[in-house]
Structure formats: C-alpha cells, structure tokens
Amino acid sequence: MDKNIFPYFKDIEIKDRELFNIFFLEFQPEASEYTFTNLFIWRKHYRFKWSIYRDWLLIISDKDNGSCHAFQPIGPTPRKEAVLMLLEWLKEEKKQNLPAIHRCEKKIVEELLNVKNIIIEPVREHFDYVYLKEDLIRLEGNKYRSKRNRINKLSRFYDFKYEELIPTYIEEALKVQEKWCKQKKCEDDISLNDEWDAVKEALFNFHSLELKGGVILIENKVVAFTLAEMLNKHTGVIHIEKADPDIPGLYSLINQKFCESGLKEALFINREQDLGIPGLREAKLSYYPHHFVEKFNVGLYNA
Incomplete structure (x- = not known):
C-alpha cells in the first residue's frame, strides 16, 4: 500500500510541495500554518507527517515523546467526517488520552458546533x-x-x-x-x-x-x-x-x-501569531490589525 495513503503517514520532503500546493490553492486557507513553507521549515521541530484520506490532506505532529495531535484536514466541505475520523484514530491508534486537532480555522469549527462529545476551545496566542x-x-x-x-x-x-x-x-x-x-x-x-x-x-x-x-x-x-x-x-x-x-x-x-x-x-x-509573548503581542497590536484569524483546538472528550 502507498506510504502516503491513510492510515500511513510519511515525513514532509521538499518534493511534496507541488501536491500540498494543489490542496492549498484550491481550498484557500486563512491561517498562517497552512502553507507548505511553514510546514516544511518547522517539520523537524513538530515532527510533521502527512497522509491522504479520500479527498483530504491530513497533517499530524507526531513527536518522539509519544505526543501526537493533528492539524485541520485540508479539502472539500463538509469536513466533519474527516475530523471525527482523525480524532478517533488519534484515540485508538496513537493512544492519545486527549485526542485533539490544533490550529483549526473558524469555518471548520462551525461545522462541528452541534456534534456530540466535541469540545472546542479558542487559543488566543495562536490568532x-x-x-x-x-x-x-x-x-x-x-x-x-x-x-x-x-x-x-x-x-x-x-x-x-x-x-x-x-x-x-x-x-x-x-x-x-x-x-x-x-x-x-x-x-x-x-x-x-x-x-x-x-x-x-x-x-x-x-x-x-x-x-x-x-x-x-x-x-x-x-x-x-x-x-x-x-x-x-x-x-x-x-x-x-x-x-x-x-x-x-x-x-x-x-x-x-x-x-x-x-x-x-x-x-x-x-x-x-504572538505565541502569548507579551512583547510580541504589544508589537503586533501596535500596527492596528484589520482583523484576526481565530484558531481553535478541537478535542474529543470522554475519550
């Protein structure tokens, strides 16, 4: 089976840029995390890996200490199926006590507002x-x-x-x-x-x-x-x-x-974002932002 077809994940390499950009160009993210550059230059720190599930690009941060979380699926709406599948996979296969998807944009969170057993938390330091x-x-x-x-x-x-x-x-x-x-x-x-x-x-x-x-x-x-x-x-x-x-x-x-x-x-x-650093927050506010891109953590409770 292909090593980049779910449930198999592979490390991010420079040759993956063209494929990632097909997804990003079509589905137009708003959050700064969702560029190939960002994922590539931070891949070693976050241990980013990727896979394809049906029509969605999946990205996880799979660290050596056993901690693993996902980023939002990139692909067509509705994405609720991909989100719920990914949370369940983090729980069952990666043995995460608090399975979570980080850096979710508001438009994907709005698909999950009435879903049972989902907890949604805004993360101001990542806006x-x-x-x-x-x-x-x-x-x-x-x-x-x-x-x-x-x-x-x-x-x-x-x-x-x-x-x-x-x-x-x-x-x-x-x-x-x-x-x-x-x-x-x-x-x-x-x-x-x-x-x-x-x-x-x-x-x-x-x-x-x-x-x-x-x-x-x-x-x-x-x-x-x-x-x-x-x-x-x-x-x-x-x-x-x-x-x-x-x-x-x-x-x-x-x-x-x-x-x-x-x-x-x-x-x-x-x-x-300002990462919650007071001096960085002050500096960014001093330029008077037009708006923020809000980001959320989406978790599965009673997991």
Missing part, C-alpha cells in the same frame, strides 16, 4: 494578526506616529537602500540571524534555537520554496531581511523578519518597504 497592506505602507495618522518617527530617525543617521532578496544575499542574511541569536542567547532557549533552524531551512531552500523576500542594505551590507509568500488569493503571509538588533527602526522600515514592493497582489498581510 493571526492580519493588516491592510495599504496601512502598513502609508503609516498614516497619529496611531502610526511612532513608526514614522523610527523610520525618519533611522533615515537621518543611515544611508540605506531596500532591495529584493536574491540568492546573493542569503549568506549575509544568515549573519544577521546569527547576530540576533547571539544577543538573544538562542543556544539557551529551545524555542529560539528551533526558530533558528527554521530560518536556516527557509534561507537554504529559498529558491525551491519560491519565496519572496526583501533586504535593507547599509554600506552594501544586509542588516535586515524578510521572507514571505501568498497565503491565499487576497493575503500575503510574512514567515520571517529579522534585523540587526543594534540599529533601531529596522523592523518598521523593512515591514514598510517590503509591503511597498513585495506581494503586489496582496490586499492583506498576515503577520502570524
């Missing part, structure tokens, strides 16, 4: 922040004054230029990440160390993943970079954004410049 791209470019009004001030101050002290991220800049972008990690002591923080691995995966596979990106150059040296792609036909998603921590204002600058030049077809920009 995606979505902005009007034009707001991030113009930075108009009093609410964006601090952003404009940071950019103006940087402009007074530095002669910078913005350019599209091309393979020539990959090595220098890695150095920016290394400097950032050194200051943040990534080696002492498991989550930051895993993020460092994800950044390297994205940069090393920049061409194969067909990512878009931008860099800020000062004295012809990369001091900030961003990596992004289209999430759905209306929304771009920023996967990675890093800057030299010794130069204030770079994050505001590269965010603005990339929105001006990259992902021209996007109306909205998804800047992903």
Whole structure:
C-alpha cells in the first residue's frame, strides 16, 4: 500500500510541495500554518507527517515523546467526517488520552458546533494578526506616529537602500540571524534555537520554496531581511523578519518597504501569531490589525 495513503503517514520532503500546493490553492486557507513553507521549515521541530484520506490532506505532529495531535484536514466541505475520523484514530491508534486537532480555522469549527462529545476551545496566542497592506505602507495618522518617527530617525543617521532578496544575499542574511541569536542567547532557549533552524531551512531552500523576500542594505551590507509568500488569493503571509538588533527602526522600515514592493497582489498581510509573548503581542497590536484569524483546538472528550 502507498506510504502516503491513510492510515500511513510519511515525513514532509521538499518534493511534496507541488501536491500540498494543489490542496492549498484550491481550498484557500486563512491561517498562517497552512502553507507548505511553514510546514516544511518547522517539520523537524513538530515532527510533521502527512497522509491522504479520500479527498483530504491530513497533517499530524507526531513527536518522539509519544505526543501526537493533528492539524485541520485540508479539502472539500463538509469536513466533519474527516475530523471525527482523525480524532478517533488519534484515540485508538496513537493512544492519545486527549485526542485533539490544533490550529483549526473558524469555518471548520462551525461545522462541528452541534456534534456530540466535541469540545472546542479558542487559543488566543495562536490568532493571526492580519493588516491592510495599504496601512502598513502609508503609516498614516497619529496611531502610526511612532513608526514614522523610527523610520525618519533611522533615515537621518543611515544611508540605506531596500532591495529584493536574491540568492546573493542569503549568506549575509544568515549573519544577521546569527547576530540576533547571539544577543538573544538562542543556544539557551529551545524555542529560539528551533526558530533558528527554521530560518536556516527557509534561507537554504529559498529558491525551491519560491519565496519572496526583501533586504535593507547599509554600506552594501544586509542588516535586515524578510521572507514571505501568498497565503491565499487576497493575503500575503510574512514567515520571517529579522534585523540587526543594534540599529533601531529596522523592523518598521523593512515591514514598510517590503509591503511597498513585495506581494503586489496582496490586499492583506498576515503577520502570524504572538505565541502569548507579551512583547510580541504589544508589537503586533501596535500596527492596528484589520482583523484576526481565530484558531481553535478541537478535542474529543470522554475519550
């Protein structure tokens, strides 16, 4: 039997990108998790695996410690059958005491509201922040004054230029990440160390993943970079954004410049979640999101 037909799951490989994108392009996800890039660069941390059940793409996080949960099935509506099957499989085959599907979008949760033995919980720390791209470019009004001030101050002290991220800049972008990690002591923080691995995966596979990106150059040296792609036909998603921590204002600058030049077809920009980190939440709220992509955990109780 094929190793990628349910109940068999296989590891995610770069060659799977075309198949995943067939599902994502047809069914237009809203949550930032549902891009091949995100799943691929985080595959080692989450131990992502995938399978096909009828018309649905199934994704699980199958960790070495015995913990296993799923992501929402990607495929045609209604998806209730796939959700219930997956929860039962997690219970019976993976021996999960609390079988659950994480990072579910609201539209799939609405299919499950009257289903017996299902518990649905919103997870605020995983809500995606979505902005009007034009707001991030113009930075108009009093609410964006601090952003404009940071950019103006940087402009007074530095002669910078913005350019599209091309393979020539990959090595220098890695150095920016290394400097950032050194200051943040990534080696002492498991989550930051895993993020460092994800950044390297994205940069090393920049061409194969067909990512878009931008860099800020000062004295012809990369001091900030961003990596992004289209999430759905209306929304771009920023996967990675890093800057030299010794130069204030770079994050505001590269965010603005990339929105001006990259992902021209996007109306909205998804800047992903805050993970419950207070400083990150404050930073994302300071850009005044247009809306959130709510995400939920769906569990099977009395399992």
